[in-house]
Amino acid sequence: MKIQAKTALGIEISTRHVAMALVRRERRRSVLVRAAKVRTEQDLIRDGRIQDPAGLARAVRQARSACLGMFGYAYAAGIALPVGIVQLHLLDLPDPLPSNLASYVRDEVGQFSSIPADRIVSDHGPIGPRAANRLLAAIADSGPIMDLIRPCAGSRLVIQMVEPGCLAMVRALTPYLARSQSANVLVVSLGAEGMGLCVLRAGKLDFLRSQSISETCDDPEALTRYVSSQLREVIQFYTVEAASGAQQWRICLICQDGLALSAQASTVLVPKGCRAELDVLRPEEVISAAVQCQDASIAKDVGMAAVGLALGLLGDTSDIPKLNLLPPGVIGKRRLIRQLTITGLVVALIILAAALVEVGLVARVRVVEQAVAGRKALIRSGQAAELVSQQRQLDARIEEGSRVAQVMQELVTRHKHVDWSGLLEDIRQATPATVAISQLSAQATDQLSLVIDGYAIDYPSVRSFVDRLAQSDHVASASLVRSGVDVVYGKTHLAYQIRCVLKAKGQ
């Protein structure tokens, strides 16, 4: 999608001046914001060549400064080519139409030109009521065009359109002519750079010719004669060739750059036998019809071609064809620069995105690193292995200790403790005076037993002894297992044996 500029700068470069017009589009009208015309002492262009590039650059700079100021910028700018640089041709197209029209036009108009093939710049557009069959073709040498573009580029002006000056001028003239209802209008514009002749029929451009008048421009009489002859030729052509030649003609004459015709011009210019009326137009009249001037004084010193070109850049809707002779190299280079700029932007975006992603990743890595570092700070190297080793050692010691403790506890509890001293005291206390103990044997192994052997005077004493033993706290039971008479040392005694079951401590 092409964005239409709202402000356009038309540049008209002529032999002796550089004119600029800054036009802004405001809703349905165009406003001439500023205009400037810088005249030069020397000829800038002669024989289709730039004579004074430095002077041209200076003039462009001055005009630009006057129009845009030091830091102003025009989004669209175009150059109206002077007569000497561009050649215009009217072509009748064959039927059927050639498949590659551009190539056909280029070849056709190239035949009439001495421009080297690699430097030809051409463009074409439909012209006349039967636009399908007639073309207006323009051809120019890219060298002089580049010589014109270069100082503009040096003044920070991006040239988007290079158009024949006479075509731009006709575009500026169209709104003025649209006011009248004349069928055939013949426009003659005279300027320092040359003469432009065009025929508009029913408001549409039908004929266009531009010619140099450098030889006659200084002599009003000669210029009048020359213009008269040219007018006669055109009207005669339309009277003879065209079917509608008998209609009324309106001849519009515009003189610029101080050119003057002879005093009898009003009678001389109208061909005899032709119904025509001559209308001498002032440039500011035409400009005022084409654009609205913010300041009336601006319109006095403005190039018509510059205004027409600016209108063309702003998307003029008239039927005047738009021819652009911008060299393909410039277009290609500009397109390349645009693509490189876009590529650079994309690359910059990629780098920026990568940098942002990297920053994000670094931040994320920092978070994870901090989390890991926090955990690592709590773990020494080899701590787990050391802990496992300690655990194993401790397990082994616990196992061994448990085994020892179990054995020791078992030993302590297995032994049936007998209060031996208490038992002996009880036996002493329980022994009657009539009883003697000869042998006392006690076991505290699997069974707690006590066996007492002795002698007694009589049986009741033995029984009393047994009973007393049975009452002891250390004896569970006592029984007399054997008794009998025995003689000891010549005396008769009662031999006995008492068997006791002992009590363990705590039973």
Added chain:
Amino acid sequence: MRLTELANLSRSSRQTVLAALVVIVAVAMYRWTISPQLTYLKAMQQYRPVIENAHRQTFTLQASLQTRRRLFEQLQQQLEALSPRFYSLNESGDLERQIMTMATAAGCSVTSMAIRHGPGPGQQKDLDQPVRRLDLDLVVVATYDSIVSLVKALQAHERGVYITSLSIGPSGADGSALQCRLAIAVYIRQQEGILYG
């Protein structure tokens, strides 16, 4: 490639060259800036669960070790409570003298003392047993009161001295003195280092 050569290229070729440039820059930026960070981040993200698992394991191990230490302390206390009842290996060499001293102090005259090194508590000849049993046969001649005193002294000894059998009979023909035959068992700790270290 110079700028003019690039400008002379066809539209598609130029777009291809510029697209290739963009792709190269994109790939280079990815390889130089994003990819290393991404790889490092992935590695860190994989490392994080490992280190957290290690931390968790260490924490679990520490808790387990703490439990075991408490258990070991309890065991130490239990062993310390039990150990006074047992002779140490150093004390066992002095056992005869101690018995002799106790008998003399009780007024008993020792006529015979024999030590038998018995098997372990499980009645097996196992040198790895933590406790070894030592049997002592003691024969004294004394009065009944002295024997009672000796028995009392033996039972009151801080170490575990277990009288397994006791036999009292006349010592001589006059019957003024008594002969007491005592079978005593004591236990000796074979391993000292269990409680400490």
